[in-house]
Amino acid sequence: MKNFASMQPSDIREMIRRNELVRPTAGMASGFAQANLAILKKEDAFDFLLFAQRNPKSCPILDVTEPGSPIPQMMAPNGDIRTDIPKYRIYKHGELTEEVTDITSYWEDDMVGFLIGCSFTFEHALLNNGISVRHIEEDCNVPMYMTNIPCAKAGKFHGMTVASMRPIPQKDVVRATQVTSRFPAVHGAPIHIGNPAALGIKDIARPDFGDAVTIKDGEVPVFWACGVTPQAVAMATKPALMITHAPGHMFITDVRDEKLGVM
């Protein structure tokens, strides 16, 4: 098997474009930021951009394509959001209708693509600081929960914040907060430390999305705003057409994780 971790982002995108790599992208092009994707028609794009601007912790925008252009100029000038993601989901009026590996045939002249920060970047930063990430250890998806924290509304878009949870040893909680604070472009600092009930979460062992993970004695559940929020909110408003990446199948950018650090 190729060592995808050491490959350049553009080489991996090229393989994905040729449908030679239909699989989750975690671990590929190590050190480069990966991004969530949401594509909407221009008529919804202003409200969605405004929603993201008002909810920067759950919806940190990395790039927005010009209406009709599939090229993310800031994050990957030779990329193409129609082909460079391994698997897409097509939603019509809020319903998932198809999963496809290429959306060229769905592309229209008034579409706008949003690349949104992904927690892979801050997870690398945690690992680099010697703080392990449980769902990576347990080789499953991060547990995610609907919270009682409302997002700031914008036009038709409104809803509750979705949070991801990582159990952190008590001694590392301060460091984990500091490390992730450096990366506001990928969700940034935690939104809550310690008490699931304070977020309206009834059973930490039953996440709303993703997989449950082990919380060991002496570990504290720490919650971060999650990139599933904008998709969940957009779904709830049932736009005529919305296209996203399939979970875990991200857009690999040309921008190094560390370049997204504020200091």
Add this chain to the structure above:
Amino acid sequence: MKNFASMQPSDIREMIRRNELVRPTAGMASGFAQANLAILKKEDAFDFLLFAQRNPKSCPILDVTEPGSPIPQMMAPNGDIRTDIPKYRIYKHGELTEEVTDITSYWEDDMVGFLIGCSFTFEHALLNNGISVRHIEEDCNVPMYMTNIPCAKAGKFHGMTVASMRPIPQKDVVRATQVTSRFPAVHGAPIHIGNPAALGIKDIARPDFGDAVTIKDGEVPVFWACGVTPQAVAMATKPALMITHAPGHMFITDVRDEKLGVM
């Protein structure tokens, strides 16, 4: 004279609303963030928001009003951008046509207001760190220069970055960089340290906007992206109608400077 520095933002806005305070706002409601204002019609708002998103150092967005609403929900929920600024400028097709103290009669149902971060916040942070700010000492406007650094384009909006300059003693340059890095919402870290020619500035003694200030022996010219950039860029595109604050006559928000710090 009233001590405007110790008044609450909402009380000052109330006086401004009654036209009892038609003067620059520097020093008022000390500790609270002030903001630049740009109002555009909805048809231009998406491109302008996108322009700001792509140029966060010169155009850090603090709040965007819902189309047709004059209320900045995030920064001053009981404020009104039609009345709460001491002096406005009306631009038609890129030409300044009027200065007024109230824009209620100009307001239309499809207008969108943008509050943009202002350097007052990071200047307070510099002063709090014992780093003096020359144009405050000399009681004049900050010197501003057109640079050779292009902004990232968005739709019809494009142009060069405008930079403000503050002379900083050599021994304080690192600290000044650190202190302002904490405030990305108000232009953040410098864009250049030391060499005006590298930015295409021919004569540091002749700023393009504002006033020249003294640069003493042992001081280094340090440049920050400037909030005049979005206005200059918007003017250059000559929108049918654009309304801004008059220079120095800012919108006073309910949000404390320190709340805009990332850490």
